Amino acid sequence: MRGDRRAASVIVAIALWLSVGATAGETAGGTGDYSVIVHPSNSVGAMSRAQLSDLFLRRATRWGNGQRVLPVNLVAQSSLREAFSQTINRKSVAAERAYWQRQIFTGRGVPPVEVASEEDVLAYVAKNPGAVGYVSRGRITAEVRELEIRDAEPAASGTP
Amino acid sequence: MIPGLKVRHRLLMMPLLATLALFAVFIVAELSGARNQKLLRSLSSQLIPALELNQALEATLETIQRALQDAVAEEDVAILHATEASRDRFLVLTGGQRGVGASGRQDLGTLESQFVAYYELASEMTLRLIYGDRADVELVTTLETMTQSYTRLSALLQARTRESRLAVSETFAATVRNDKRARLINGVNIFGATIVLCVVSFYLARSLTRPLSDLVNVLRQSEGDTAARAKVSGDDEVGELALAFNEMMDKIDRGRTEIEAHSWLMTGLTSLVDSLATHSDLRALGDSIVASLARHTGALVGALYLADEGASFSLAGAYGCVDDRGPRGEFRLGDGLLGQAMKDRRTVCVAVPDDYMQVSSALGEAAPRSLLLAPIESAGLVAGGIELGSYDEFTDQDIEFVELCGERIAIAVDSLRNKIRLQGALDETRQQGQELERSRAELRTANRTLEEKTVRLETSNRDLEAFAYVASHDLQEPLRKIEVYGQRFEQKCGDGLNEQGHEYLKRMRAASERMRTLIGDLLGLSRVTTRAEPFGPTDLGKIVEQVLGDLEVAIEQTGARVEVAQMPTIYGDAGQLRQVFQNLVSNGLKFVREGVVPRIRLSARSATLNREEKAGVLPVKGFELEVEDNGIGIEERHFEKIFEVFQRLHGRNEYEGTGIGLALCRKIVDRHGGEIRVRSVAGRGSTFSIVLPEHAVNEEKRHESAA
Numbered sequence: 001m002r003g004d005r006r007a008a009s010v011i012v013a014i015a016l017w018l019s020v021g022a023t024a025g026e027t028a029g030g031t032g033d034y035s036v037i038v039h040p041s042n043s044v045g046a047m048s049r050a051q052l053s054d055l056f057l058r059r060a061t062r063w064g065n066g067q068r069v070l071p072v073n074l075v076a077q078s079s080l081r082e083a084f085s086q087t088i089n090r091k092s093v094a095a096e097r098a099y100w101q102r103q104i105f106t107g108r109g110v111p112p113v114e115v116a117s118e119e120d121v122l123a124y125v126a127k128n129p130g131a132v133g134y135v136s137r138g139r140i141t142a143e144v145r146e147l148e149i150r151d152a153e154p155a156a157s158g159t160p
Numbered sequence: 161m162i163p164g165l166k167v168r169h170r171l172l173m174m175p176l177l178a179t180l181a182l183f184a185v186f187i188v189a190e191l192s193g194a195r196n197q198k199l200l201r202s203l204s205s206q207l208i209p210a211l212e213l214n215q216a217l218e219a220t221l222e223t224i225q226r227a228l229q230d231a232v233a234e235e236d237v238a239i240l241h242a243t244e245a246s247r248d249r250f251l252v253l254t255g256g257q258r259g260v261g262a263s264g265r266q267d268l269g270t271l272e273s274q275f276v277a278y279y280e281l282a283s284e285m286t287l288r289l290i291y292g293d294r295a296d297v298e299l300v301t302t303l304e305t306m307t308q309s310y311t312r313l314s315a316l317l318q319a320r321t322r323e324s325r326l327a328v329s330e331t332f333a334a335t336v337r338n339d340k341r342a343r344l345i346n347g348v349n350i351f352g353a354t355i356v357l358c359v360v361s362f363y364l365a366r367s368l369t370r371p372l373s374d375l376v377n378v379l380r381q382s383e384g385d386t387a388a389r390a391k392v393s394g395d396d397e398v399g400e401l402a403l404a405f406n407e408m409m410d411k412i413d414r415g416r417t418e419i420e421a422h423s424w425l426m427t428g429l430t431s432l433v434d435s436l437a438t439h440s441d442l443r444a445l446g447d448s449i450v451a452s453l454a455r456h457t458g459a460l461v462g463a464l465y466l467a468d469e470g471a472s473f474s475l476a477g478a479y480g481c482v483d484d485r486g487p488r489g490e491f492r493l494g495d496g497l498l499g500q501a502m503k504d505r506r507t508v509c510v511a512v513p514d515d516y517m518q519v520s521s522a523l524g525e526a527a528p529r530s531l532l533l534a535p536i537e538s539a540g541l542v543a544g545g546i547e548l549g550s551y552d553e554f555t556d557q558d559i560e561f562v563e564l565c566g567e568r569i570a571i572a573v574d575s576l577r578n579k580i581r582l583q584g585a586l587d588e589t590r591q592q593g594q595e596l597e598r599s600r601a602e603l604r605t606a607n608r609t610l611e612e613k614t615v616r617l618e619t620s621n622r623d624l625e626a627f628a629y630v631a632s633h634d635l636q637e638p639l640r641k642i643e644v645y646g647q648r649f650e651q652k653c654g655d656g657l658n659e660q661g662h663e664y665l666k667r668m669r670a671a672s673e674r675m676r677t678l679i680g681d682l683l684g685l686s687r688v689t690t691r692a693e694p695f696g697p698t699d700l701g702k703i704v705e706q707v708l709g710d711l712e713v714a715i716e717q718t719g720a721r722v723e724v725a726q727m728p729t730i731y732g733d734a735g736q737l738r739q740v741f742q743n744l745v746s747n748g749l750k751f752v753r754e755g756v757v758p759r760i761r762l763s764a765r766s767a768t769l770n771r772e773e774k775a776g777v778l779p780v781k782g783f784e785l786e787v788e789d790n791g792i793g794i795e796e797r798h799f800e801k802i803f804e805v806f807q808r809l810h811g812r813n814e815y816e817g818t819g820i821g822l823a824l825c826r827k828i829v830d831r832h833g834g835e836i837r838v839r840s841v842a843g844r845g846s847t848f849s850i851v852l853p854e855h856a857v858n859e860e861k862r863h864e865s866a867a
Contacts, residue, residue: 102229104289105228107307107311110304116294
């Protein structure tokens with residue numbers, strides 16, 4: 001119940017913010033080494049890093065239209081996964097793993113699905129309308145749409 | 161407050177109420193205590209173990225979950241295996257509590273199966289995570305199933321714990337509530353009891369103090385008014401006090417009424433007695449009596465009847481009656497009501513029939529309504545009767561008063577009758593007394609005249625005596641000259657005288673001789689008083705001897721025989737007593753009968769004579785001396801005359817003498833307080849009897865001492 005309510009409030013906040021951002025058209029372009037992608041039917045055009053992090057850490061579980069958010073991660077061994085976790089979630093993959101262990105065993109949630117390759121990411125996103133994922137820059141296909149992240153930092157500079 | 165209850169019972173109500181309240185408090189405390197005990201027992205035997213069990217289950221689940229995390233984090237299967245102890249413990253906990261109850265058992269059964277499902281899934285997932293399986297869709301779905309299973313289990317346990325906790329806290333709250341309620345009830349109880357006790361004490365105090373203060377007020381306000389009565393508020397002690405007070409007041413009232421009645425009676429009697437006192441007329445007395453009775457009893461008419469001689473009674477007094485239709489003038493015993501009352505000797509009180517005698521005033525007339533008929537008794541006899549008529553009923557007091565008056569009226573009437581009789585006798589006596597007084601006054605006048613005459617006589621006597629003395633004294637001088645010059649004339653010129661001249665001379669000298677004797681006797685007579693000697697003891701025998709000596713010559717010449725008996729000694733004037741005997745003896749020698757040898761006998765014997773004293777006449781011891789002769793005697797008619805001066809029975813030629821001797825004797829005997837008398841038969845002799853007191857009191861001295 002409580003989780004649902006919080007999720008609802010997050011959704012409302014995102015919807016508001018997105019509508020403002022869309023009309024302003026402030027920033028454009030990708031976030032360093034990777035591009036965040038969504039299903040082309042997804043109406044969301046841009047979001048902040050924290051919003052994106054919330055999606056991947058399963059703090060927000062539904063899109064503005066009510067569709068389940070289905071984040072998709074690359075396996076832990078992937079370097080892109082490492083960069084994405086560092087820049088978006090501000091955690092190392094190991095820290096994410098510990099986070100998810102705690103979440104799992106305390107019954108609070110389960111981690112996003114992990115796929116082995118970027119192709120699998122593209123396929124997963126193309127297949128699921130509520131999905132959100134990331135691929136290396138330049139590998140975006142027409143079957144997905146890129147989601148603009150406004151205040152993403154370059155992965156290199158963000159990595160210690 | 162509860163009027164029928166005695167004060168001591170009312171007072172007992174207070175501790176009774178207090179005890180009841182305490183008992184109620186005790187009961188409430190006991191009940192609530194028992195209930196709390198029950199609650200606490202269930203708390204300790206069921207609820208707290210259940211809570212502990214749930215908490216233990218929760219803690220065990222938490223331990224398992226943490227151990228699984230650790231196992232994944234450490235990638236150590238041993239840790240996973242170690243969780244089996246916790247799993248077993250969980251199962252022991254759920255299995256060990258199977259006896260709690262059917263629903264509880266069922267719950268625990270569900271819990272156990274859920275836990276077992278979760279644990280199997282969780283340990284599998286843990287292994288997969290430890291081995292680093294990729295989080296593909298299948299794994300994530302299974303993980304999701306596991307997390308949901310955990311969440312359900314955890315929620316279930318949490319709910320159980322919450323329920324247990326709730327049950328514990330509710331039970332505890334119930335205990336507290338219960339306790340609070342008990343305390344509230346007891347508080348209310350104590351408060352109520354206190355209020356009730358206060359009210360009860362207040363009313364009790366008021367129920368005590370109000371009648372008492374009422375009583376005090378009644379007492380204070382009564383101010384001696386004995387009609388005051390206290391209000392009797394109930395039959396408790398205060399009520400009894402009020403009753404006792406009222407009884408006392410009744411007694412005082414009765415006493416006062418009696419005193420008033422008595423005083424009324426006394427006042428009536430006093431006024432009756434006052435009205436009785438002043439009358440001398442029977443009718444006036446009667447009127448006054450009836451008026452007094454009527455006034456005192458408030459009667460308007462009244463009549464008094466008194467017994468006449470005989471058996472009839474006549475009207476003796478009336479009050480308020482009209483003359484023409486007034487009371488009957490007379491009746492007999494047994495006639496009419498009053499006659500009957502008098503016959504029965506009983507006071508009667510009757511209501512009056514109509515057309516009875518009228519009471520009249522200037523404004524009109526009316527008949528009295530009530531009659532009082534009372535007899536008057538005196539010394540056991542009916543002396544009369546009283547009838548009184550009034551508009552009001554006569555009271556017992558009136559009857560008592562009239563009866564009381566009866567005796568006094570009888571006495572007053574009797575005494576007035578006696579007084580009237582006595583007055584008659586008294587008037588007679590007074591008349592006699594007046595006559596007596598008149599005759600006494602006459603006597604007094606006569607006495608006074610007599611006294612005056614006596615005084616005059618005494619004065620003239622004294623004058624005469626003085627004159628006699630002076631005359632005889634002064635007469636002696638020219639007499640002596642006549643004698644002397646007569647003697648000288650005879651001696652010197654006698655030769656020249658013839659026989660006739662001598663005869664004349666002789667007669668002249670004889671006359672002068674006689675004159676001398678006369679004067680001498682007169683002097684002697686007057687000397688009895690003027691030359692008196694004081695009294696002393698006098699031997700009469702000696703005196704008689706001397707007298708006989710003096711008269712020796714004469715006795716010899718006459719050849720008389722003189723017999724002298726034993727003579728006493730008395731107290732007197734010796735010279736004068738000698739004169740007495742001299743005169744008497746010489747008289748005896750002088751008045752002798754021709755041819756009869758004179759015989760004179762002197763004797764004395766004791767006698768008693770009466771002496772006049774201031775205090776009256778006293779008998780005095782004395783002697784009777786007698787000089788008896790056998791001479792010529794004295795005729796009885798001369799017995800007194802011979803003792804007077806110059807009284808001579810015989811001519812000078814027959815017997816010589818001056819006629820003074822016996823007068824002198826009497827005077828001397830008088831002076832000695834004695835008497836001299838004569839007994840005689842003419843021609844046979846005389847006896848002169850002299851009675852003299854033994855202790856003659858000097859006449860002069862007696863006068864002096866009297867003066």
